[in-house]
Amino acid sequence: MQKLNIHQELLKERAKNMDSNQLSEVLKKIWLEGDLKSTKIKDTLNSKNDNSYNSLDFDKMDSNKIFHEKTIEKICVDYRLRFLDTNYFKGEYPDDLNRIVLNMENEHNTILKNFKIIAPSKLFKLRSPDDPLLFVPIGNGYYYLIHKWGNEMKKLRKLLVLPFKNLNNLLIFSIIFSALFTAGGKMIFNTMTDAEVFTLFLFAVKSFVFIFFYLFFLVGKNFNQTIWNSRFTSF
Structure with a gap:
């Protein structure tokens, strides 16, 4: 058969x-x-936002993709990331992003607009594959995660950028570094008296605070709390 x-x-x-x-x-x-x-979609990503929000079908939204601006700010400050409109983004979008956006527009019967993105500062200046996250505003300070791509950031990043979180952190880092420097000096010159150790510590604090702050601002950097959503502050 x-x-x-x-x-x-x-x-x-x-x-x-x-x-x-x-x-x-x-x-x-x-x-x-x-x-x-x-x-x-490409034109929308490259256009300036008008500060309006998107109306999505509540029953079709994934609660794991809804984040308030305060939550986004906390993560951006902790990991030295920026949260800006996509027209400032200089990185490359993944090939499947158009399909993802179109599918979501069809699912929610809407046209998505006013995209924003979380990414390291360098991605707003040059191309790099580090883990961007694309959002759209849905009102009342909340944002909906559309897509993420690129390489996963290392958890060590939070520790590495901790000194740059704010003014106090950089000051504390300078003092800790000075203490370690003083301890090293005490080990090398073990005949130092307590008064000499204290004098060395004070000298180290003054020196390293000046050096770290001078270099930090000399290269045009600013603190995480300042740059996370700033369009104008140096990266």
């Missing part, structure tokens, strides 16, 4: 209603519409 080939049967049935030229025209139209939508 001859086996049934469903694929061949489908092709035969399609041929009854549509020839190859008609099929090509339909496919061209579909691809053209897709290209136009992709171009529109």
Whole structure:
């Protein structure tokens, strides 16, 4: 008995209603519409935000993707990240982002706009693959996560950028570094008296506080709490 080939049967049935030229025209139209939508999404990502929010279907939203601005601010400050409109973003978007945005627009019957992105400062200046996260505002200070891509950031980042979180942290870091420097000096010159150790510590504090603060501001840096959502502060 001859086996049934469903694929061949489908092709035969399609041929009854549509020839190859008609099929090509339909496919061209579909691809053209897709290209136009992709171009529109790209234009939206590159355009200036108007501060309005998106109306999404509450029943279709994932609660694990809803974050308040205060939560976003805390993470940005802790990890020295920035949360800015996508028109400031200089990195590359993943190939599947258009599909993800289109699917979400169809699901929620809306046109997404006013995208914002969490990323390291350098991604707003040059291309880099470090873990950007794309959001849209949904009102009352809340944002909905659309997509994340790139490499995962190392958890060590939080510790490495801790001195730059705010003025107090950089000052404390300078004092701790001075204490370690003094302890090293005490070990090398073990004949030092307590008064000499204390004098060395005070000298180290004054020196390292000046050096760290001078270098920090000399290269145009600023504290995490200042830059997390700033369009203008140095990176």
